[in-house]
Amino acid sequence: MSVGRLVSVLLLLQSRGRIPAQGIADELGVSVRTAYRDLARLQAAGVPVYAEPGRKGGYQLLDGYRTRLTGMSQGEARALFFAGLPGPAADLGIASEMTAARLKLLAALPAELREEAARTAAVFHLDAPAWYREPEQTPYLTLFVDAVLSGRGVDVRYRRWRAPQEVRRRLLPYGLVLKSGIWYLVAATESRIGTYRVTQVLDAVLSDERFDRPQDFDLGAYWASYLDDFQTRRYTGTATIRLSPRGRQRLPDNLPPEVARAVESTMIAVGDDGWVEAVIPTESTQHACGELLRLGGDVEVLSPVELRQAMADTVGVLARAYGLA
Structure with missing residues (x-):
């Protein structure tokens, strides 16, 4: 029997309210039978756990019962400051509540763990949005x-x-x-x-x-x-391409990882100059043309004919625009 798991069951009941045995089992990665056994052990230890029958039933603690647990580990103290991200919390309108909750948790820690949590907060900053993109406006x-x-x-x-x-x-x-x-x-x-x-x-x-x-x-x-x-659903077709050594180096920075993985898994050498031939997944002719053009002269489309023609047409338009036709 794991005492730590019994504590986890108790905390689940305390934080979730009513929860079915299957939910406890799923949360803790154990069988339903083990969850029932742990609930029975809590009851035997005097914890007021009772079952509510019915479709929306489950197990819960007697109203008003709260446990006061001590012994938070150093790792758990560090994890306090990964419980929420300030940016997303602000998006959700709960930034002040999250800050207040973290301060209350911090105040409840022993001094040495409080210092550990503060050190963690000082050396990690989590920024969720991707590069090269303005934050999206989400009024609703x-x-x-x-x-x-x-x-x-x-x-x-x-x-x-x-x-x-x-x-x-x-x-x-x-x-x-x-x-x-x-x-x-x-x-x-x-x-x-x-x-x-x-x-x-x-x-x-x-x-x-x-x-x-x-x-x-x-x-x-x-x-x-x-x-x-x-x-x-995204990738509905394939294309066969030739790629130079420099094109292979530039691939991860210019095309999706699925395309880069496809090149690595399907490529075959086609000469002594380092060029390779590979089969890649594609979304559509227009989309694939736009992505492959990022590689300039380091890529050549062999098939399908429609994609090769689209590449040639685009290059022709560029040539005429720059007076090179």
């Missing part, structure tokens, strides 16, 4: 925070890339995700769960509809699955 982000936490629907007018570009939706927000400085809303409609870029929301109004987010919905697992599906 705090509204979505309210909707996610209160379980209320939102009526939105949304701009998407395909026609019709402007659509209206009743969304049931399940969560928010920050990816490379860009906020995304994960929400359900009548037919499916979808992902919406917050900056593409043109109007948003809280509705009177109340909803319960499915207990088995895992935001992290959904996002990982969404990314996998995005990559699958």
Whole structure:
């Protein structure tokens, strides 16, 4: 039996309120049987844990019960200052609350651990947004925070890339995700769960509809699955290219990592000059043309014919623009 795991179960019950045994098992990476066993041991130790039956039931502590745990480790004290990022917290409208919570936690630490946490804060600065991009304006982000936490629907007018570009939706927000400085809303409609870029929301109004987010919905697992599906849908074709030694060196700085990996895994030498031939994934003729032109004369498209022609046409336009035709 792990005493540390029993403490973790107790903290889960204290912080989450009601939680099913399956949720405890998933959170701690153990079997449901082990979770039941740990709950029984807590009860035997005098901790007032009781079960609430029903579809929305689970285990919880008796109202008013709180445990006072000491013994935070040095690593846990360091982790205090990675619990939230100041930029995203400000986006969400909780910067002052996060600062206050960290100060209260810091004040509760023993002196030596307080110093360790302060040292960590002094040597790490986490900046989420990507380079070469202005921070996105998200005027409706705090509204979505309210909707996610209160379980209320939102009526939105949304701009998407395909026609019709402007659509209206009743969304049931399940969560928010920050990816490379860009906020995304994960929400359900009548037919499916979808992902919406917050900056593409043109109007948003809280509705009177109340909803319960499915207990088995895992935001992290959904996002990982969404990314996998995005990559699958993103690349719909392939191209065969020739690449110079300098082109291979410039590849990671100019094209997506998926393309660089494809070159490394498929390339074959085609002469004594260091040029190689490789097969890369492509999104569309227009998109691939724009990306490959970044490599200038260090790349040649062999196939498909449409992409090779698009490259030639673009080079021809450039030549005429500079009086070289």
